[in-house]
Amino acid sequence: xxxxxxxxxxxxxxxxxxxxxxSLTQDQLLEFDTYGNVSLIHVTDIHAQLKPIFFxxxxxxxxxxxxxxxxxxxxxxxxxxxxGIADGSPSAYAxxxxxxxxxxxxxxxxxxxxxxxxxxxxxxxxRPDALxxxxxxxxxxxxxxYHSQGQDMxxxxxxxxxxAMTFHWEFTLGSDRVNEIVEELPYAALGQNIFDSEWxxxxxxxxxxxxxxxxxxxxxxxxxxxxxxxxxxxxxxFPEYSFGIRDENMQAMVDEVRGMGAECVVVLSHNGFDVDxxxxxxxxxxxxxxxxxxxxALPEPVLVGQTYIIASGSNGKFxxxxxxxxxxxxxxxxxHKLIPIFSDVIAPDPMITKLIDEQRAPHKAQLEExxxxxxxxxxxxxxxxxxxxxxxxxxxxxLSEREADIAMSPGVRWGxxxxxxxxxxxxxxxxxxxxxxxxxYRTEMTGEFIHVILEDVADNxxxxxxxxxxxxxxxxxxxxxxxxxxxxxxxxxxxxLTLLKxxxxxxxxxxxxxxxxxxxxxxxxxxxxxxxVESHIRKQGTVSVSPNTSVQVAGV
Amino acid sequence: MEFSRRDTxxxxxxxxxxxxxxxxxxAAADDKIAEFTGGAEMSDGGITLTAPEIAENGNTVxxxxxxxxxxAILVLAMGNPTPGVATFNFGPxxxxxxxxxxxxxxxTQDVVAVAKLADGSFAKASSTVKVTxxxxxx
Numbered sequence: 001x002x003x004x005x006x007x008x009x010x011x012x013x014x015x016x017x018x019x020x021x022x023s024l025t026q027d028q029l030l031e032f033d034t035y036g037n038v039s040l041i042h043v044t045d046i047h048a049q050l051k052p053i054f055f056x057x058x059x060x061x062x063x064x065x066x067x068x069x070x071x072x073x074x075x076x077x078x079x080x081x082x083x084g085i086a087d088g089s090p091s092a093y094a095x096x097x098x099x100x101x102x103x104x105x106x107x108x109x110x111x112x113x114x115x116x117x118x119x120x121x122x123x124x125x126x127r128p129d130a131l132x133x134x135x136x137x138x139x140x141x142x143x144x145x146y147h148s149q150g151q152d153m154x155x156x157x158x159x160x161x162x163x164a165m166t167f168h169w170e171f172t173l174g175s176d177r178v179n180e181i182v183e184e185l186p187y188a189a190l191g192q193n194i195f196d197s198e199w200x201x202x203x204x205x206x207x208x209x210x211x212x213x214x215x216x217x218x219x220x221x222x223x224x225x226x227x228x229x230x231x232x233x234x235x236x237x238f239p240e241y242s243f244g245i246r247d248e249n250m251q252a253m254v255d256e257v258r259g260m261g262a263e264c265v266v267v268l269s270h271n272g273f274d275v276d277x278x279x280x281x282x283x284x285x286x287x288x289x290x291x292x293x294x295x296x297a298l299p300e301p302v303l304v305g306q307t308y309i310i311a312s313g314s315n316g317k318f319x320x321x322x323x324x325x326x327x328x329x330x331x332x333x334x335x336h337k338l339i340p341i342f343s344d345v346i347a348p349d350p351m352i353t354k355l356i357d358e359q360r361a362p363h364k365a366q367l368e369e370x371x372x373x374x375x376x377x378x379x380x381x382x383x384x385x386x387x388x389x390x391x392x393x394x395x396x397x398x399l400s401e402r403e404a405d406i407a408m409s410p411g412v413r414w415g416x417x418x419x420x421x422x423x424x425x426x427x428x429x430x431x432x433x434x435x436x437x438x439x440x441y442r443t444e445m446t447g448e449f450i451h452v453i454l455e456d457v458a459d460n461x462x463x464x465x466x467x468x469x470x471x472x473x474x475x476x477x478x479x480x481x482x483x484x485x486x487x488x489x490x491x492x493x494x495x496x497l498t499l500l501k502x503x504x505x506x507x508x509x510x511x512x513x514x515x516x517x518x519x520x521x522x523x524x525x526x527x528x529x530x531x532x533v534e535s536h537i538r539k540q541g542t543v544s545v546s547p548n549t550s551v552q553v554a555g556v
Numbered sequence: 557m558e559f560s561r562r563d564t565x566x567x568x569x570x571x572x573x574x575x576x577x578x579x580x581x582x583a584a585a586d587d588k589i590a591e592f593t594g595g596a597e598m599s600d601g602g603i604t605l606t607a608p609e610i611a612e613n614g615n616t617v618x619x620x621x622x623x624x625x626x627x628a629i630l631v632l633a634m635g636n637p638t639p640g641v642a643t644f645n646f647g648p649x650x651x652x653x654x655x656x657x658x659x660x661x662x663x664t665q666d667v668v669a670v671a672k673l674a675d676g677s678f679a680k681a682s683s684t685v686k687v688t689x690x691x692x693x694x
Contacts, residue, residue, distance in 0.1 A: 200656070227609075231612060231688060231690040232690060235612060235613065242612060242618075244609070245608075245609060248606060456688055456689045459686075460688060468686050470610070490664075
């Protein structure tokens, strides 16, 4: 069955298109009075989403310490109030979680790199030498990306002609494959913090920065790859590389490019927003940080000292345009627009549509096979600090398919949403599970060790110092409830661990059967998680989810 | 590879056991500092300690120290059972007073460097290095 027929069958195909087109036009979305003399176009965290998708923003995104109540740790009605966004408006749909299912039916899917191409082309029509900068997490996250080892994304991104890129999940392709692609990449592969792990010296293949002459201005773009790759992802897949924040080296690079005559310094970052804020407060001389990793989408820049930080969302849902006025070696002003990619409003670039379809053609039947459906009340989404409904389905699959007491699913921030009453295809399952280390393990753990894991992951999210955060969300748990006080120090946050099937407290000395996936340990064995989830959904036929109350959050 | 649903397979999330709490400062560490400084006050400036915020591998954590004009720099892993890491001595002909090494950290703890400066005073720098199970990266 064709994808378009499936959308029609679920009742929100053409109708959504008309509704969106009545309230919005492509011209409105692209409207921008060209400003200054330099334009930056920022895309980031696309996670291999070539086609339009649904993507629900988080309901819970807690800020700790100084970040409490600060952007981007504001959601829903508070977020709309902060930016003067009307309830039910296109911006409310794009940027907040409320009424997601009904707004999705009105405004339709978002993203699609053929639509992104149209936006890029429109900006280049205004400013032909605009810089296109990709913040990374591009060559990861879909069926076709997995099977082509990132080649589908490389082919399509090359056609968009970026000027520079930095990295995170790309390294989970393994260093041989990353090196192979980067050696042939027709644009700059940047990362001032990508080092050789043996000698702790800058890696040869990745340059720290690149100079561009734009509008008579010398612009230096410095790359900052994800600092915690060997910790958050399997180190054994790229043992030759070492990362880290290395803000002392960042300062050295800023000083070096300023010394070489840079009039404008842009950092293309995969730090995550809070880490970028801290870095901006410690490193002087950066004009703009194009921020990625934590998937935040903000309609206005955040100013730290003299540095503007721009957050451009994820999954191809947004493109940021940033125009700069640089005169006499100084940035005098900045104008910014976060452009939501409403796929029914922005016309696709036919050349890119064709290219995308060519990447997908060999896999078409596999991608489009319908595995199950959501029921009329079940929206599947992932984003949020604690369990999303997609994660609940994945944890249920692990519990039943692997006969486990407790399931653990990683708190990654990628993965599109599925609306109520929508078909779930194999592609949809891969969009929330695809990775190069997807083996679903099954192992015994003591209650004490389970507690240690939760404390460890919680500290990676809720440590008050952003430099000790890794930018993922909390590990998702099935079959067990717990209480978390986010304000407490490590070792004191997690309590009241309860095995849901019996209602009994978890005994630190007792052993439990735990199933999970995405282990960073080499040699992990088990069936691939997408096969586990597919088997589960196939048995269910219709997937229904209910509110998950197993995590009690305190200190908010 | 075929797996039955009840196959038990190790190597799940975190094969190594890590303790919940950051490691406490051992009394031996404070003794080492007192021995090095003779109990003198330590200032904050004059020494730079560079260490990762989160260790990529707790078994081999790269650190470096620099203290212009110093005659000696003591490096301690405050939470290790044996906290002493190294004492670097710099003679009058030394081109620079800096050193790099790799250390093993048993768990999350502070790494401390104390320099004996040219004027005989002492300077201290400290950095918390986190050792974590990992995984779950956004």
